[in-house]
Amino acid sequence: MAAINIIKTEKIVNLLDFSGRNLKTMPVFLPNSTTDLNLQENFIQSVPVWSFRKSRKLKRIDLSYNSLSMIERDAFAGLVELTHLDLNTNRLTTNSLPVDIFKGLTSLEELAINYNYDYNDNSYFQSEISLIKSLVRLRIDLSTGKQIDKCLCTLPNLREIQISSHTGQIYWSIHFINLRCQVVEVLYLDSVSSLTPDTFISFPKLKTLRINIKILSAADDVISKIFKSLKVFKGRNMTELSITGNPMRNGFVMDHPHFAVLQNICLKKLVLVGDSILGIRFRPFERYALKENCLEELIMSDNVMTDRKDDYVFVFCAFKHLKIIRIPHMIIRKRRNKRFTSSVNDASYTVCSPKTLEELDLHSPVKSWNKRRVTNVTVVNGSNLKILNLANITIHDCNGTVHGIENLEFLDMSGFNCTILSEHLLKHLPKLITFNSQDANLGIGLNSLKNASKFFEMNLDLQHVDLISNNIFHYHMDYLITILDIRSLSNLTKTV
Numbered sequence: 001m002a003a004i005n006i007i008k009t010e011k012i013v014n015l016l017d018f019s020g021r022n023l024k025t026m027p028v029f030l031p032n033s034t035t036d037l038n039l040q041e042n043f044i045q046s047v048p049v050w051s052f053r054k055s056r057k058l059k060r061i062d063l064s065y066n067s068l069s070m071i072e073r074d075a076f077a078g079l080v081e082l083t084h085l086d087l088n089t090n091r092l093t094t095n096s097l098p099v100d101i102f103k104g105l106t107s108l109e110e111l112a113i114n115y116n117y118d119y120n121d122n123s124y125f126q127s128e129i130s131l132i133k134s135l136v137r138l139r140i141d142l143s144t145g146k147q148i149d150k151c152l153c154t155l156p157n158l159r160e161i162q163i164s165s166h167t168g169q170i171y172w173s174i175h176f177i178n179l180r181c182q183v184v185e186v187l188y189l190d191s192v193s194s195l196t197p198d199t200f201i202s203f204p205k206l207k208t209l210r211i212n213i214k215i216l217s218a219a220d221d222v223i224s225k226i227f228k229s230l231k232v233f234k235g236r237n238m239t240e241l242s243i244t245g246n247p248m249r250n251g252f253v254m255d256h257p258h259f260a261v262l263q264n265i266c267l268k269k270l271v272l273v274g275d276s277i278l279g280i281r282f283r284p285f286e287r288y289a290l291k292e293n294c295l296e297e298l299i300m301s302d303n304v305m306t307d308r309k310d311d312y313v314f315v316f317c318a319f320k321h322l323k324i325i326r327i328p329h330m331i332i333r334k335r336r337n338k339r340f341t342s343s344v345n346d347a348s349y350t351v352c353s354p355k356t357l358e359e360l361d362l363h364s365p366v367k368s369w370n371k372r373r374v375t376n377v378t379v380v381n382g383s384n385l386k387i388l389n390l391a392n393i394t395i396h397d398c399n400g401t402v403h404g405i406e407n408l409e410f411l412d413m414s415g416f417n418c419t420i421l422s423e424h425l426l427k428h429l430p431k432l433i434t435f436n437s438q439d440a441n442l443g444i445g446l447n448s449l450k451n452a453s454k455f456f457e458m459n460l461d462l463q464h465v466d467l468i469s470n471n472i473f474h475y476h477m478d479y480l481i482t483i484l485d486i487r488s489l490s491n492l493t494k495t496v
Contacts, residue, residue, distance in 0.1 A: 014032075014033055014034050014035045014036065014057075015034070015035075015036040015037075015038065016029075016032070016034045016036070016037050016038070017038045018037075018038060018039050018042070019038045019039065019040045019041050019042070019062075020040075020041045020042070021042060022042060022043060023039070023042040023043065023044055024042070024043045024044065024045065025044060025045075025046075026039075026044060026046075026047060026048060026051050027039075029052070029054045029055050032054065032055055032057075033057045034055050034057065034058060035057055035058060035059045035060065036058075036059065036060045037052075037055065037058055037060065037061050037062070038062045039061070039062060039063050039066070040062045040063065040064045040065050040066070040086070041064075041065045041066075042065075042066050043066065043067050044063065044066040044067065044068060045066075045067050045068060045069055045070070046068065046069065046070040046071065046072065047063070047068065047070070047071045047072060047075040047076075048072050048075065049072045049073060049074045049075055049077075050074060050075070050077055050078075051075050051076075052075075052076065052078065052079055053077070053078055056078050056079065056080075056081070057081060058079055058081065058082055059081055059082060059083050059084065060082075060083065060084040060085075061079075061082065061084070061085050061086070062084075062086045063085075063086060063087050063090070064086045064087065064088045064089050064090070064112065065088075065089045065090075066089075066090050067090065067091055068087065068090035068091060068092055068096070069090070069091040069092065069093070069096055070096050071087075071092070071096060071097055071098070071101060072098065073098040073100075073101065075101070076101070076102070076104065076105060077104055078104070079104070079105060080104065080105075080106050080107060081107055082105055082107060082108055083107050083108060083109045083110065084108075084109065084110045085105070085108060085110070085111050085112070086112040087111075087112060087113045087116070088112040088113065088114045088115050088116070088139060089114075089115040089116075090115075090116050091116065091117050092113065092116040092117060093116070093117045094124045094125070097124075097125070097128055099128070100128070100131065101128060102128055102129065102131055102132050103131050105132060105134075106133075106134060107134055108132050108134055108135060109134055109135065109136040109137065109157075110135075110136065110137040110138075111129065111132065111135060111137070111138055111139070112139040112162075113125060113129070113139065113140055113141075114139040114140050114141050114162065114163075114164035114190075115141065115164055115166070116141060122140075122141065122142060122143055122146045122149070123146075123149045123151075125140065125141075126140070126148070126149040126151055126152060127149065127151050129152070129155075130149075130151040130152055130154045130155060132155070133154070133155065133156065133157070134157060135155050135157060135158055136157050136158065136159050136160065137159070137160040137161075137186075138152075138155075138158060138160070138161050138162070139161075139162040139164065139188075140161070140162070140163065140164070141163075141164050141165065141166070142163045142164070142165060142169070142175065143165070144165070144167065144169060146175075147174055147175045147176070147177065147178065148163075148175065148176055148178050148179055149178060150178040150181070152178065152179070152182065153178065153181035153182065155182070158182050158183075158184065159183065159184060159185045159186060160184070160185065160186035160187075160188075161179075161184055161186070161187060161188070162187075162188035162189075162190065163175075163187075163188070163189050163190065164190040164191060165190065165191040165214075166191070167191065167214070167217065168191050168192065168193030168214035168216070168217025168218065169191055169192060169193055169214075170193050170194045170195070170196070170219075171189055171192060171194075171195050171196070171199050172195070172196035172198060172199055173196065173198040173199055173200075173201050173202060175199075176199075176200075176202040176203070177202055178202075179202050179203070180202045180204075183205045184203055184205065184206060185205055185206060185207045185208065186206075186207065186208040186210075187200075187203060187206055187208070187209050187210070188209075188210040188211075188212070189209075189210070189211050189212070190212045190214075191212065191214040191217075192211050192212060192213050192214060192218075192222070192226075193213075193214055193217045193218055193219055193222065194218075194219040194221075194222050194225045195211075195222075195225050195226050195228075195229040196225070196229065197228050197229055197231070197232075198229075198232070199229045200229060200230075200232050200233070201232055206233070206236075206238070207237075207238055207239045207240075208238070208239045208240040208241075208242075209238070209240070209241050209242070210240070210242040210244075210271075211226060211242065211243045211244070212244050212245050213243070213244065213245040213246050213247070213275075214245070215245055215247045216247075218245075218246065218247050218250060220249075220250060221250075222246065222250060223243075223246055223250060223252055223258075223275070224257070226243060227257060227258055227261050228261075230261050230262075230265070231261055231264075233264075233265050234264040234265065235264065235265075236265055236266065237266045237294070238265055238266065238267045238268070239268050239269060240267075240268065240269040240270075240271065241262075241265075241267055241269070241270055241271065242269075242270075242271035242272075242273075243271070243272055243275060244271070244272075244273045244274050244275065245274055245275070246274070246275040246276050247276060248276045249276075250276060251276040251277070251278045252275075252276065252277065252278065253277070253278050253279045253280070253281060254272075254277055254279070254280045254281065254284075254285065255281045255284055256281070256283075256284040258284075259284040259285060259287065259288040260284075262288060262293075263287070263288045263291050263293060266293065266294040267293070267294060267295060268294050268295065268296045268297065269295075269296060269297040269299070270295060270297070270298050270299065271297075271299040272299070272300045272303070273299060273300065273301050273302050273303075274301075274302040274303070275300075275303060276303065276304070277300060277303035277305065278303075278304070278305060278306055279305055279306070279312075280305075280312040280327075281312075282311045282312055282314075282315065285312050285315050286315045286318065289315050289316075289318035289319050290318050292320075293319070293320075293321075294321060295319060295321060295322055296321050296322060296323045296324070296356075297322075297323060297324040298319075298322060298324070298325050298326070298327065299324070299326045300326060300327045300328070301326045301327075301328065301361070302328075302365060303327075303328055303365075304328070304365060304366070305327075305328050305329065312327070313327075313329075313351070313362070314351070314352075316352070316353055316354060316357070316360075317352030317353060317354060317380070317381065319354045320354065320355075320356070321354070321356055322354040322356060322357055323354075323356050323357060323358045323359070324357075324358065324359045324361075325357065325359065325360050325361065325362075326359070326361040327361075327362060328362065328363065328364050328365055329362040329363070329364045329390075329392075329393045348375060348376040348377075348378075349375075349376075349377060349378075350377075350378045350379075350380060351377065351378075351379055351380070352379075352380040352381060353379060353380070353381050353382050353385065354381060355381040355383075355384065356384060357381070357382070357384060357385055358384055358385060358386050358387065359385075359386065359387040359388075360385060360387070360388050360389070361387070361388075361389040362389065362390055362393065363389045363390060363391035363392055363393070363412065364391070364392040364393055365392070366392065367392045367394055367415055375399065375400035376400050376401060376403070377400065377401075377402045377403070378402075378403045378404050379402065379403065379404035379405050380404060381404075382404040382405040383404070383405075383406065383407055384407065385405045385407065385408055386407065386408060386409045386410065387408075387409065387410040388405065388408055388410065388411050388412070389410075389412045390411075390412060390413050390416075391412045391413070391414040391415055391436070391438075392414065392415040393415065393416070394415050394416060394417055395413075395416045395417060396417055397417060397418065397419065397420035397421075398413075398416055398417075398418035398420065398421045398422060398425055398440075398445060399420045399421060399422045400422055400424075400425065401422060401424040401425055401426075401427055401428055402425075402428060402429070403428050404428075405428075405429065406428055406429065406430060406431070407431050408429050408431065408432055409431055409432060409433045409434065409461075410432075410433065410434045411426075411429065411432060411434070411435055411436070412436040412437075413436070413437050413440060414436055414437055414438035414439060414440060414466075415438070415439055415440060416437065416440040416441075417440070417441055418437075418440045418441050418442050418444075418445040419441045419444040419445055419448075420445060420448065421442065421444075421445025421446065421448060421449060421455075423449050423450075423451060423452070423454040423455050424454075425455070426455065426456065426458065426459055427457070427458050428458070429458070429459060430458050430459065430460065430461070431461055432459045432461065432462055433461055433462060433463050433464065434462075434463065434464040434465075435459070435462060435464070435465050435466070436464075436465075436466040437466065437467060437470065438466055438467070438468045438469055438470070439468070439469040439470065440470055441470065441471065442467060442470040442471075442472060443470045443471035443472035444471060446472065
């Protein structure tokens, strides 16, 4: 199999890809200058001695998701340029690795050896890893009742560590007490069942914390326990806090106890994805926004917001540094439509965004139903907004236009009900490049216009258009194809 030259981060990478080939043994290589070798998702059971003697230029080897139960002595001999080695999700045990197996890897910066079978003695794996003095990032298993060994103190460059477990774990300070000697800046805890309040006292320099909850074994109060454990970061500057995977049975509303903890941390990025968040209380959220904070990214995707009204969107304006917001819009079911009635107030209104905002994603994971209208909307402080995703927010009609976001480049209004459509809907978006509007009844709306030719008249930079499932009449589609092709449209999805 010939190597493939690909461009990655502006560098040419010589990739040899054997992934998913049902291999049971290591392939035999001819002399080559390959830098990246991908052998993941096969059935390889062992790595023989001198397996890579003809590939001395290798920098990355991926042997993840195989059936490895043995790595022979000197299997990685001669790989002095290797920087990344991935052995995760195999069958490695304490008997699988010979002594000094990693000793010659003098350039290795990242090692992934998590999700293996080292249940009985984590310390042996750790003692072998402690020989890799160049190591910066480590992914490792930690069995129930075990702790990180003090031998890892001998790694002068270790900055990032991921702890995994086959079963859910209740993590507490004793697990990490031997890491006080290290300057760990990034910590990822996988398979979390719960945390104790003192879990993170051994990480005084931590900048990024990622917590993934084990769904099947999560404690009922796991979210409460996690936020209590975060109090140790009071007054600290942090780059990212990520909490994911809270099960639906633990659905909760973001309220004062959560924001009270967050407002004491200078946090740049908050990620709460797939956490069964049901809503956001307006007042606590407002207090958090008004208090001086460092937040630049607020990510709450894949949550079904059913508990509260969507008044939290009016808090966004109070943030001073936010660049990215991804929060699903409140779900409004058909049976709740009686609560919403069109009024004069729908005719024209103003919304405010942070001056720094570049991306606003309010798309709903499932289709919402309401009777609100896109009319004459003015966005204050919207000049920096480049991406706006409103998919599945089924607005009652599209008979209006939007002012204040003249630099917008991406707009997704899939799922809107545009049976009533204004020819000026996109008029004030002259820099629009991508327009997605699937299943939005645009065909009916275009047919009602006196002059449908004006719909894209001001969008001279448009390159990508997705109009799937819109019942667009053929003469409208022929026209759209003609006018958009004139503008060198690179992609038109026109299945109707």
